[in-house]
Amino acid sequence: MKTFHLNGDAGAGGLVRAEVSKPEPANGEVRIRVEAASLNYRDLLILDRVGQGGLNGRVPLSDGAGVVDAIGSDVQQWRPGDRVAASFFRDWVSGPFKASYVASALGGNTMDGMLAEYVVLPATALVSVPAHLTSVEAATLPCAGVTAWHGLIARAGMGKGDTLLVQGTGGVALFGLQLAAALGARAIVISSSDEKLDRAKAMGASILINYRDTPDWDVALMQATDGKGASHILELGGPGTYDRSLRSVASGGKIVQIGVLTGFGPKPDLARLQWENADIIGVTVGSVEHFTTMNRVLTEHTIHPVVDRVYGFDEAPAAYAHLRTGSHFGKVVVEF
Ligand SMILES: NC(=O)c1ccc[n+]([C@@H]2O[C@H](COP(=O)([O-])OP(=O)(O)OC[C@H]3O[C@@H](n4cnc5c(N)ncnc54)[C@H](OP(=O)(O)O)[C@@H]3O)[C@@H](O)[C@H]2O)c1
Structure with a gap:
């Protein structure tokens, strides 16, 4: 499958395109075929730190949406074909925030993110995509x-x-x-x-x-x-x-x-x-529960996120460059 990795080596511009094998879901996990991933200001801050080391090989971007492609043996709540988005903090499902959740932020220091064709996450870290939204639109929701x-x-x-x-x-x-x-x-x-x-x-x-x-x-x-x-x-x-x-x-x-x-x-x-x-x-983003409740209100009011510009997968570095100009109005998205 195709992916991008953060890479601090001179000349890589912070990002390199890579081909790796498709991950397999274990018990309790779901594999998502990612259809779109969106960028946040945070992703620029992360890219700026790549040269300092420690991030090489990490898959960037916290925000993505797509379709359930395969499920682990004991997953009850999702079926192949379900449209889902990943929650920003893999481990913050509900209730008050705990400092331990920070390490479960996708696309950051410790967790791979969504700029990959297939991603495996715990079944508890996902939300249903509202029916009125495309995957490009849904990919803008998890962080912003x-x-x-x-x-x-x-x-x-x-x-x-x-x-x-x-x-x-x-x-x-x-x-x-x-x-x-x-x-x-x-x-x-x-x-x-x-x-x-x-x-x-x-x-x-x-x-x-x-x-x-x-x-x-x-x-x-x-x-x-x-x-x-x-x-x-x-x-x-x-x-x-x-x-x-x-x-x-x-x-x-x-x-x-x-x-x-x-x-x-x-x-x-x-x-x-x-x-x-x-x-x-x-405030530090939010939980799966916040995401689910928000989606009900987006559905009730038929709210469509404002998408500024959509880039193709191989154009991900150009999407970062566009966000950095600050000329955007709303969200910048990579569609796979
Ligand atoms: N705490 C959290 O959990 C959390 C979560 C998400 C985001 N954030 C933070 O929230 C901020 C916004 O994130 P984002 O992803 O929405 O950013 P973004 O989409 O990149 O927004 C950038 C926009 O901010 C505006 N801006 C820049 N400097 C400004 C200033 N001095 N005064 C007023 N507006 C200014 C500009 O809009 P105009 O062109 O219209 O002037 C610029 O286009 C970032 O600092 C990000 O790190 C924090």
């Missing part, structure tokens, strides 16, 4: 979709009448926007591009701010909300956005801390949190 769902809905309880701020128009941000539109929350989008803001408006965003033209976007946001601010914030930027997020949060609001788009280790001035009785909620 579940992160937005877990943070905004499962943890921060966003719903009708709330006001959500999303930063940029990448994968997590647009899932947040779509969930806000579906659940009756008002959405504020900040972006570097007026053209992308127009597209966000067409998706239901009502307050649109270009953060390049308006670096004090927190001031503009407060003016546009009559001084109330946003009840929910998808904090995706990190050090470059955190203080402005704190200045944008409404009384009793919730900042869902997710991203590192401007780097790691924000040192925010937290005084405002106290005066506004606001909360910060830290």
Whole structure:
């Protein structure tokens, strides 16, 4: 079967195409014929570390969807032909997060990912693909979709009448926007591009701010909300956005801390949190249970993920390069 491996050797560009034998499912495992895999900002961070060693030979990309191809002898819940997606953390099935789940993140330091024609995973690490979604669309859900769902809905309880701020128009941000539109929350989008803001408006965003033209976007946001601010914030930027997020949060609001788009280790001035009785909620993707619940809501509201561009399997390095430009709107996908 065909796959890509991370490879730090000079000249490989971090990725090499490989042919390896098809894996066989053991008891309790399922083999998936992967039809599509999607990229996340995390995959750029991983590729950037390949040269430091330790990742050579690992299959990248956490997110993929396809069809069950073979099952181990004691698998009850899946049959060949079922359409499935893999959950980001192989071992986080349900209940609260445990630090031990980190090592089970697909396509990272310790686990192979989905950029392979066939993948074997435990039966408990999979979810059914909603019937209205193609495999390309379903492949966008495991990291970006579940992160937005877990943070905004499962943890921060966003719903009708709330006001959500999303930063940029990448994968997590647009899932947040779509969930806000579906659940009756008002959405504020900040972006570097007026053209992308127009597209966000067409998706239901009502307050649109270009953060390049308006670096004090927190001031503009407060003016546009009559001084109330946003009840929910998808904090995706990190050090470059955190203080402005704190200045944008409404009384009793919730900042869902997710991203590192401007780097790691924000040192925010937290005084405002106290005066506004606001909360910060830290989020690391989510569980199989979160994914399954989200899929019910995607089905109920017929939500289709926003796919920016689809690449062929052998074009996977070009898909990474496209994501790195930041010109995308929504998700970048590799179709097998
Ligand atoms: N904690 C978790 O479990 C978790 C899960 C998923 C993602 N994340 C993190 O969340 C972030 C987003 O991930 P993603 O995969 O959705 O990324 P992505 O699709 O690559 O989104 C990138 C977009 O972010 C916007 N952006 C960049 N710098 C910005 C800034 N200073 N202010 C506002 N927007 C900015 C740009 O949108 P415009 O072109 O519109 O400006 C850019 O196109 C990343 O840091 C990622 O590591 C964390």
